[in-house]
Amino acid sequence: MNSKSYTLDGIGEVVVRKHHQARRITIKLRPGQPPRVVIPQLMAFDRGFQFAVEKRDWIAEHLPIIDNFTNRLFYNEERPFSSRLHTVRFVRCNIRCVQAVKADGGYEMRFPADTDFGSIRVQRQIEMFLTEMLRHEAKHYLPDRVAKLAAAHGFSYNRLTVKNVHTRWGSCSAQNNINLNIHLMRLPEYLSDFVILHELCHTVHKNHGPKFHQLLDTLVGGHEKQLDKELNKYKIQI
Numbered sequence: 001m002n003s004k005s006y007t008l009d010g011i012g013e014v015v016v017r018k019h020h021q022a023r024r025i026t027i028k029l030r031p032g033q034p035p036r037v038v039i040p041q042l043m044a045f046d047r048g049f050q051f052a053v054e055k056r057d058w059i060a061e062h063l064p065i066i067d068n069f070t071n072r073l074f075y076n077e078e079r080p081f082s083s084r085l086h087t088v089r090f091v092r093c094n095i096r097c098v099q100a101v102k103a104d105g106g107y108e109m110r111f112p113a114d115t116d117f118g119s120i121r122v123q124r125q126i127e128m129f130l131t132e133m134l135r136h137e138a139k140h141y142l143p144d145r146v147a148k149l150a151a152a153h154g155f156s157y158n159r160l161t162v163k164n165v166h167t168r169w170g171s172c173s174a175q176n177n178i179n180l181n182i183h184l185m186r187l188p189e190y191l192s193d194f195v196i197l198h199e200l201c202h203t204v205h206k207n208h209g210p211k212f213h214q215l216l217d218t219l220v221g222g223h224e225k226q227l228d229k230e231l232n233k234y235k236i237q238i
């Protein structure tokens with residue numbers, strides 16, 4: 001017998017598994033799987049479970065993060081990431097540390113040969129890199145684009161800030177400061193423009209009343225409802 005199942009209060013099933021290469025106890029969390037405690041071959045299963053009991057708070061804190069990952073794509077060698085401007089490919093090669101290099105008009109993120117793309121730690125590294133890339137793109141692209149659209153339609157605004165938030169594409173304050181999400185860089189340009197125009201309309205109308213919609217609808221050729229629907233198909237996550 002190489003593994004044994006336990007039930008941990010507040011968590012559910014926990015699997016303790018012996019591994020011949022393990023030198024110490026570790027806990028592994030994987031999407032869609034019960035927490036797994038890996039122990040050295042000669043250690044008793046109960047000692048492994050005791051470790052899970054001691055780490056219950058840590059497991060409870062991290063499981064929701066893992067769940068979050070189950071709802072999103074895992075990036076790997078077969079599944080690159082594309083923003084509107086760049087594609088990032090993920091490759092394994094004979095290196096010791098993770099590197100990101102420019103390649104083919106995009107980036108190549110290089111991982112050591114034994115990297116497990118199914119691990120949360122690796123996916124977090126990927127997410128951090130992609131977030132920084134989107135932020136970089138957004139800071140270069142959005143200020144000019146907003147200025148251009150504002151000038152074209154006679155809007156004025158105060159300050160533009162680029163943010164990474166998970167709740168909305170953009171916002172406009174009472175002082176006409178506009179916030180835009182870095183995730184706009186994942187959208188086709190016409191949808192990104194739609195979000196920008198939406199916020200620019202708020203410099204004139206602060207609420208979502210009929211006048212607001214009338215103005216926005218006119219600016220997008222009568223397609224506001226359709227564009228809204230298209231926008232809703234995109235999640236604000238990597």
Ligand SMILES: [Zn+2]
Pocket residue numbers: 198202208
């Ligand atoms: Zn709005």
